Every structure is written in structure tokens, then in C-alpha cells.
Amino acid sequence: MRIYVPCDSSALSVGADAVARAIMAEISSRGLSDVTVIRNGSRGLFWLEPLVEVETARGRVAYGPVTPGVVVELFDAGMLEGKPHGLCLGLTEEIPYLKRQERLTFARCGITDPLSLSDYIAHGGYQGLKRARTMTPEAIVEETVQSGLRGRGGAGFPTGIKWRTVLKTPASQKYIVCNADEGDSGTYADRMIMEGDPFVLIEGMTIAGLAVGATQGYVYIRSEYPHGFRTMRRAVEIAREAGYLGPDFDIDIRLGAGAYICGEETSLLESLEGKRGQVRPRPPLPAVEGLFGKPTVVNNLISLATVPIIFDRGAQFYRDFGMGRSRGTLTIQLAGNLKYAGLVEKAFGLTLREAIYDFGGGTRTGRPFRAVQVGGPLGAYFPEALLDTPLDYEAFAEKKGLIGHGGVVVFDDTVDLAEQARFAMEFCAIESCGKCTPCRIGSTRGVEVIDRIVAGQDRARNLELLNDLCETLLDGSLCALGGLTPFPVQSAVHHFPEDFAKLKV
Amino acid sequence: MELPRIEGERDNIFLTSSNPTWDPARALVRIRELQTLPGALLPILHALQEEFGYVDDAAIPLVSQALNLSHAEVHGVITFYHDFHREPGGRHLLQICRAESCQSMGCNALVRHVENKLAAKLGETTADGAFTLKPVYCLGNCALSPAVMLDGKPYGRVSEEVVDFLIDSARRM
Ligand SMILES: Cc1cc2nc3c(=O)[nH]c(=O)nc-3n(C[C@H](O)[C@H](O)[C@H](O)COP(=O)(O)O)c2cc1C
Ligand code: SF4
Numbered sequence: 001m002r003i004y005v006p007c008d009s010s011a012l013s014v015g016a017d018a019v020a021r022a023i024m025a026e027i028s029s030r031g032l033s034d035v036t037v038i039r040n041g042s043r044g045l046f047w048l049e050p051l052v053e054v055e056t057a058r059g060r061v062a063y064g065p066v067t068p069g070v071v072v073e074l075f076d077a078g079m080l081e082g083k084p085h086g087l088c089l090g091l092t093e094e095i096p097y098l099k100r101q102e103r104l105t106f107a108r109c110g111i112t113d114p115l116s117l118s119d120y121i122a123h124g125g126y127q128g129l130k131r132a133r134t135m136t137p138e139a140i141v142e143e144t145v146q147s148g149l150r151g152r153g154g155a156g157f158p159t160g161i162k163w164r165t166v167l168k169t170p171a172s173q174k175y176i177v178c179n180a181d182e183g184d185s186g187t188y189a190d191r192m193i194m195e196g197d198p199f200v201l202i203e204g205m206t207i208a209g210l211a212v213g214a215t216q217g218y219v220y221i222r223s224e225y226p227h228g229f230r231t232m233r234r235a236v237e238i239a240r241e242a243g244y245l246g247p248d249f250d251i252d253i254r255l256g257a258g259a260y261i262c263g264e265e266t267s268l269l270e271s272l273e274g275k276r277g278q279v280r281p282r283p284p285l286p287a288v289e290g291l292f293g294k295p296t297v298v299n300n301l302i303s304l305a306t307v308p309i310i311f312d313r314g315a316q317f318y319r320d321f322g323m324g325r326s327r328g329t330l331t332i333q334l335a336g337n338l339k340y341a342g343l344v345e346k347a348f349g350l351t352l353r354e355a356i357y358d359f360g361g362g363t364r365t366g367r368p369f370r371a372v373q374v375g376g377p378l379g380a381y382f383p384e385a386l387l388d389t390p391l392d393y394e395a396f397a398e399k400k401g402l403i404g405h406g407g408v409v410v411f412d413d414t415v416d417l418a419e420q421a422r423f424a425m426e427f428c429a430i431e432s433c434g435k436c437t438p439c440r441i442g443s444t445r446g447v448e449v450i451d452r453i454v455a456g457q458d459r460a461r462n463l464e465l466l467n468d469l470c471e472t473l474l475d476g477s478l479c480a481l482g483g484l485t486p487f488p489v490q491s492a493v494h495h496f497p498e499d500f501a502k503l504k505v
Numbered sequence: 506m507e508l509p510r511i512e513g514e515r516d517n518i519f520l521t522s523s524n525p526t527w528d529p530a531r532a533l534v535r536i537r538e539l540q541t542l543p544g545a546l547l548p549i550l551h552a553l554q555e556e557f558g559y560v561d562d563a564a565i566p567l568v569s570q571a572l573n574l575s576h577a578e579v580h581g582v583i584t585f586y587h588d589f590h591r592e593p594g595g596r597h598l599l600q601i602c603r604a605e606s607c608q609s610m611g612c613n614a615l616v617r618h619v620e621n622k623l624a625a626k627l628g629e630t631t632a633d634g635a636f637t638l639k640p641v642y643c644l645g646n647c648a649l650s651p652a653v654m655l656d657g658k659p660y661g662r663v664s665e666e667v668v669d670f671l672i673d674s675a676r677r678m
Contacts, residue, residue: 010646013661046648046661185604188645223551223588224600224644226657254544255551257586260642274546274572276585292543335647336609342648364610373605377642407647411609423608427642 001035001080004053004060006110008042008195009227010188015067016050022068023052026075035080041196043110044343045097053092056082062089097359102321103345104329105306109196115234117242120199128311132207140211141167144307146315148327153179153300154375154404156393162297165287166212169295174214176205177272177291177298180221180228181256181263184376186335186407190301192343194221194228198235202244202251204304207311208297209249217251218291220268223258260431264479265298267433278433279479300405302331323349326392336409337363353387355408367412371496375404377427378484380491381417400491417496422450424488428481438472439482445469446489453500463493463500525593527561540571546582550589559590594637595630597675600654603640606647615651618665622672635676
């Protein structure tokens, strides 16, 4: 008999450890010898965390949100048999929020014990690698191209095409680098996989290694994720002990040091090499001259963690999901002011409105919706009128927005978009790597100009100045930090001009 | 069964060290453990910060020599990254997320509340040396905004009452 209590850091942040301890205490005080507590990842229904599940003959039954104080009562009510209680949510798989999803990349997350290799394998793990091992590198690359998988780190570049370049570049050493810097506010999918299903990333990186002829991988994890870092490091040790990593392909786990720019792939490579995280000019592409000057695949964690299911089920299976040129599923991360914020893995094409209302349940504060920022700090702010935009790379680009890593941050009517635009400029100034003048200096000027606009000084002229600054950033930036900061700024001005027109005290 | 994380288990990545006194011998032990890694500089700086709670300027020559880098290069790396502190911090590190998701749930008010309570601004250490207060741009706990991290432990849906409780409990530790 098993009880599941998540060890995902969001679950921990609302007391999952205390709940686990209370449950263990209750098990021992009742002398139940056949009950095991498993610390699983999160199902991603965060408003229900800590979400406790028990295994029953009917399937797993969920209770949540559980507090330590209610544990005795739950045992008395017959939680171990999946009996009713005010906190009982029924069969986990039948919870509509989960049932309406298409969980491919997240097929196991929240179900298995993240650090149990046997659990991983029992739930379909390593099937993709098994098949990839029977294929030539060219065939692996071709399968990845055919799947339609595009990079989930932000730019949406076809993963197979990137791999093809690395495969075709001869070198004595090649690398697979997983970008787990996940700096965008509103995103946590990488973290959930590291904490909830780390072996899927290891498997994906191993397949990538086979595809391009790389024998060494690195996972670069942001330091804001201490739990993810530890789980990942432990998972690599376990995989190595079991012979899944070794001389043919091995992985080293590295820690970032609190720089948003190190999510940009060339800055990340500099950082891995032990340098300041400054962006490299390109060409050369990292695929040709990457880590330590060698051909390198740099992929987002979700891109790599999606590879195993593509090889397990086939490229066609994967590409059958989605719309237009956005194939497969998007791991939408609902965040901010929402009642039901959580992970929604769905085929591309869900509209923002469906994400925010059908899944997210509207604002948590109960106040009217006002704005949504999709794609992290460099993403545009959209008003109500754009909520019918489908989550699809091209549809978003058409509306001057971006999907980025799939974060959706919702704001109610208390938001001030001039403040948000100011923050975008401030953030650019704080995180600039310093290489380009517009990004390093222009961003601080941007903050000042917005302050003047808000203070009502020469409003028309300063709005024009702000626009000019944005154009300079667009044209004069080596990377998208400077180059895309105009997105949140200009979208705020364009869609919410009233916030720049009222005099503030 | 493995319980990977137990409440109260301290996480070493950010922590104020139990023995913050600079000691070149201890520093060299950590440097030697890691110096043969490819791209060893960040792992070494993290190890030093774990050992002492900060990276002492006196570490620069030791690291430079071990990695065959100039002092300026090592210094340049230490100052580039927000994580590395060059001075010992408070006994506790409180990081408050002030990125967009937490903004949407009122983190700016939470920051003002904490700054008032501790009489220290973001980036500062309290006069009694108990807390270092730092802004952080996303903790990946955006479904439960506003979020903070205290000594490497995450907290979500943090109200003023909750943060008061966290601060008061940490102070008594
Ligand atoms: C400022 C900036 C920050 C970025 N941050 C991340 C990040 O945190 N994670 C990520 O995967 N990609 C990030 N990217 C995108 C990467 O540069 C790169 O496109 C990505 O890692 C490639 O992997 P993919 O093709 O699988 O998406 C960032 C880009 C920029 C310009
Ligand atoms: S745009 Fe900014 S972050 Fe990007 S390379 Fe230039 S200075 Fe660095």
C-alpha cells in the first residue's frame, strides 16, 4: 500500500514535508507495517498542493490541499481505502483539469518516484532509447525532424535541424548541453521535470548524444533551483551506477549563479566554460563551435525531455498533435493571478482564453482580468481583445507577441502597465551582459523616460523618445534581451495607452 | 524508501556557512577537489561560497593560480554573477521574488513590508547581522505567487503574516 506526497518544491513551499512527516507519524502510531510513503513529483495542480494520493484497487485517489492538522482525520475517515472526505478529489486521473490534458512530455511526472529507476522503466522509461539504439545517427536526426519538434526554450527553432548541423560537423568531441536556466517569470516546467521525472531528461540527452555523436552532456541549472539541482545530481549518479550513463555518454550537472542572461545559449556556454556570461557574436553557431569550441547541441530541457516519447511512439504520433507549424504539445505554465494556476500540457492551438478561464478559472483575487504576459519578461502584454489568439508560434508572432517557454502570467485590473513597462526596462538594465550600449545604457534611460511620461512631463515628446529607444534596442542588440525588451514595453503602450496618460502621485 | 528532502534539512547552495571565518587551508581543499573539472571556475566559486558563506578577496590569488587565470579574470567572474557575495552576509538569507508573476500577486507590497520590518532594503543586511535580504527574479514557484526562499527553502502564497512568522522563527533559531 502506497501513499504519495510530492517533493516538488512548489509542494514543499506550502508544507508538503510537514504533511509527509505527519502521515509517517500516523502510520507508525497505528502500527501499519505495509504502508509506504513515496515522495513523487507534482501533478502540477498547484492550488491543490500538498496533494496526497493513495493507491486503491480503483486507481489512485487524491486528497488536497492537505495540512498536517487534518492527517489524523483523514486516516479516521478511511483515506487509505480511498474513502470520502471533504478534501477527497476522487480518482486523480478523473480530475477534469488533468483529464482534459494531453500529457506526453509529462506522462510520468507526479506519478512515479523521481529517483526510482525501476519505477521509471515500469512506466515506459527507456523505451525511446531502446528504439534509437537500433537506428543510425542520420535516422535519429531524421525522425526528430519529422516529429516537428521545435525548441521550447523560446525561439522555436526545429530541434532536428539543429542536430543535423552538429551531426554534419566533424570533430573529435561534441557536447549536448541542456539549458535548465529557466529564467522566465511564470515558468516552472523545467523545474518540475528535474524534480519529478529526471530520468526522462537523461534519456533524452542520451538519444541526442547518439544522434550527433556526442559523449558528454551538461545540464546547466539555475541556482534558484536547489531542489532540482540535488534531484538531478542524484538521478545522474543512480543512472551511472545502473550503467545507463558511462563512457559512451555521461552527464555532468552544473549550477548557474543568478544571471538571467545565462539562459541565452552562448552566454550559457561562456558560463559553463567558467567565464563571465557574456553573449558571443554569431556566427559561429554553437552547433558548429560551441562549448570549448566544439560542436554543441544546446537545447531547452523540455525539448530534450520530449525526445524519449517521440522515439517511443514515433514521429508521426507526436506530430499528429498541434496546429500549423507548431506540432506536438506545449507545456503551458499558468501563473500569477489565477485561481487554478498549474501545468497544462496541451496540443498547440488552445486559445489564451481557454487557458486562462477553462483551466485557470479566472483571477484568484476575483477582480476583473486586465492583462496577460505570455513568454516571460521579454513577452508582450496582451489585453482582453487578444485572448482568442491560439497558442501557436506563428499566431503569436502575428500579434507581436511570443510564446517563449510557455509561461502565462495573468494580472487583474489593479495592474498598472506603465509600471510593468518600467519594470521591463529595469530588468533589462539589471540583467544586461554589458556588451551592447543600447541594452546596457539605453535600458536605464528607458526607465527615466517612463518616469517622466508618468509624471506628465512633456508626455508626447517622451513617448516618442521611448519609441526611439525601443527602435535602437531592436536594431542595436546582439541578443534578444536587448532586442526583445521593446515587446513588453511597446505592447503596454500600444494596448494600454490610458496607463501612460494618467498623472500619478 | 528514500525521503529526499526533510524539512529543516539545510540546503548548502545558498547558505550562510556554519564557519564563516576565512581560512586559506580550507579554501585550498575545496579548490583542489574541483580544479581539474572542465570549466572549473563556477563550481569552485560555489564551493567557496558554500564553505564560507561568501567569496573572500583573498581567494582570488589561490583560484587564479589553480586555474592558471589572471586575478582580473577571476575577479571579473565573481563580480559578473549576482550570486557571489564578496562580504559575509547575515546568518539567514531571505530572497523575495519580485518578478512579474509575483508582482501580479502583490510582491511589491510584500517587499515594502519586509523592508520596514527588518529596517533593511533589498540587497542589504540587517544591523544585527541576522538577515541578508535579496531580490530574486523568479523562483519557479509562480503558480503559488508571491514566493520567497529562506535559507534555500521555498515558501509559496506568502502573506505578510507568513513572512513575519518566517522571520520571527528564523530569528529564534
Ligand atoms: C535573454 C535570453 C534568455 C534566455 N533564457 C533561456 C532559458 O532560461 N532557458 C532556455 O531554454 N532558453 C533560453 N533562451 C533561449 C536560448 O538562447 C536558446 O534559444 C535555447 O536554449 C535553445 O534551445 P531550444 O532550441 O531547445 O529552445 C534565452 C534567450 C535569451 C536571449
Ligand atoms: S543585448 Fe544586452 S544582454 Fe544581449 S548581448 Fe547585448 S548587452 Fe548583452
